[in-house]
Amino acid sequence: MGTAEGIANQLLTAGLADCVNIVPGLKSVYLWKRAVAADDELPLLTKITEARYQHLEAAIRQAHPYELPEIVCVPMLAGLPRYL
Secondary structure, three states, X not given: OOHHHHHHHHHHHOOOOOEEEEOOOEEEEEEEOOEEXXXXXXXEEEEOXXXXXXXXXXXXXXXXXXXXXXXXXXXXXXXXXXXX
């Protein structure tokens, strides 16, 4: 099991996420320590309630191998009411 799937399983098992999508095929090109770097990455889209965000962030930081993982929270502005 890879890192992305391992983190997804940890979040679901701990009750910190309701659903985690692993998105393949992403290449990130970015500045890191004043140099251009590039990596193939697998972003995780994690659906949670706002109340669980701090716990989710802490769990990801503990499990993630990167020194500075990209963790962002995007508010849900609209959607199918029953799904939300």
